[in-house]
Amino acid sequence: MTKFNFEEETTREGTFSIQYEGTEPVFGRTGLAPFWIADMDIKTPEAITEAMKKRLDNGIFGYTIWKNPKFYGPVKQWWKSRFDVDLTDDMITYAPSVLYTVSEAIRLNSEKGDGVILTMPTYNAFLKVLKGNDRKVVSCPLIEEDDYAFDFEQFEALCREPENKVYVHCNPHNPTGRVWTKEELQKMKDICIQNDVFFVSDEIHMDFVRPKEDFVSMVELMEEDDPILVTTGLGKTFNLASLPHSYFITKNEPLKEKIVREFDHRYNVGTANSLVLAAIEAAYMECGDWVDELNDHLEGNFDYISDYIDEHLSEHLSFKKPDSTYLAWISFEKSGIPDAVMHKALVDIGEIAVSPGHMYDLSENGRFRMNVASSRKRIEEGMERIHRTIERLKEESKV
Ligand SMILES: Cc1ncc(COP(=O)(O)O)c(C=O)c1O
Structure with missing residues (x-):
């Protein structure tokens, strides 16, 4: 039923x-x-719409703190119940949007003119963001077999080039829908670490893996201080794209601090969207x-x-x-x-x-x-x- x-x-x-x-x-x-x-x-x-209505009834939408148990708790609960991943509060950071975080991670880990590796085909906004940040698109075409395969040989060669500083990974992959296995992710990670390439994993489509047990987040492969960041949000899963928000997950404290400093001081966007916080709590606690x-x-x-x-x-x-x-x-x-x-x-x-x-x-x-x-x-x-x-x-x- x-x-x-x-x-x-x-x-x-x-x-x-x-x-x-x-x-x-x-x-x-x-x-x-x-x-x-x-x-x-x-x-x-409906549970989300009702939660937002309740928040609306308060009538005040002033600056809002995201570091609170009603943000961390639901995020941790979702990752544990859906993917059996244990997160801690200090791994999770609220951010204005997924692309905002991707952009900051690129800016903070490369210079103008440097190369950023993307699979081809790629999510189109990555191309836009690289252009907007004066970074070079370094194309790593997927191999078209029965399914799309990752070209590790080509990837390694590209990572070895000293001017290529960042890899932006998409998991699950937009537009192909490819879900990457743990072995593939481990190989990508190893190549990036060996060659000093920063790894950004955009996992915004994570809740659409069928069956959900097949989803392996890069979070599962993260160790303390790894140069890796995972960014995601609820915009796709719960159709909330016009309520800008996202969060990122990393075990790299200095990187996290740098990004948070940029949000707070460079752009003054370090506060949360009050309606989104209500939506996140309802979504992650009630909408599995x-x-x-x-x-x-x-x-x-x-x-x-x-x-x-x-x-x-x-x-x-x-x-x-x-x-x-x-x-x-x-x-x-x-x-x-x-x-x-x-x-x-x-x-x-x-x-x-x-x-x-x-x-x-x-x-x-x-x-x-x-x-x-x-x-x-x-x-x-x-x-x-x-x-x-x-x-x-x-x-x-x-x-
Ligand atoms: C892979 C991917 N990342 C990010 C986004 C957009 O995220 P945001 O609106 O939070 O920047 C989309 C939207 O289509 C997407 O497909």
Whole structure:
């Protein structure tokens, strides 16, 4: 018996959502059925909304201390109950956002012009942050096999280059959904430590690993003073992206102090968002069941997409169900349709916004990323739009 309804129709009317109203800069127009940016058309669990309402009733939203037991306690409880990881208060630091922390970790561990290693494909905002901080993107392409594999040989060679100072890891990996094993993480860590490369692990998609027992956080491999930082938050898991917040975990006290000093003194953003603190407590203490059911729902959506492609589009599309995230990384390579033709057709014919693969890569890759975090009905509609697009291209002999 399921307790939660992920089929509920939702609306974002009047909310200025980027997903619906912000398509113009990327897709050249509005009015598209959106399946792109990574937020959900699924309501935040009621326990969280109720906790925020209660906090709202107080009516005062002044500067707020994050170093308090109602922040540390729920974070520790979540990590213990979900991943069997023991955290202590001094390992956990509140921060304004995941990208904020990634950016600070890069700034504090490298100089302008230095190289920062990223897998390719990569989460697109890492590219943006490196550019914004005048760091060089050093690409370590994943090897495309049945699944995506990490190229350790190439990685080691890149880490040996003295100008490459930081590696930004994504676990689970956006956009491929790859979940890294403990052995792989250990190897990456060893290579980084041997070559003095700082290791940043972005684990914001951690709650979408299916089954959850398969998730191994870099926290599990951290030893005292390791040059490693894990950053994560609740923005993805509980659909809270517009309430900026995050936290990071490290056993490197000097690094932690440096980052906190920057937050406090350079930017004066060292206080917590009072509504988010209420949300974190409710989410991490009460919403484990909701996350489990959400993952079942997402798994069902991925099955639907997989079956749909097998039945109608197998000549043109290939798709392997990911072990995590709510992002389907779909290849149209075998259709032979050039990237530009496909992406334009999806917008013009299908009137659908899926993220073009080149957003996540330095080169064309014959892929798009489809966000599946919504009701089955919306996914059905999305697949029909993709089908229609390819049928039309076929009619026009572009396939
Ligand atoms: C891998 C990854 N990291 C970070 C973020 C964004 O986190 P934040 O809004 O806290 O900076 C996203 C959002 O899509 C993401 O996919």
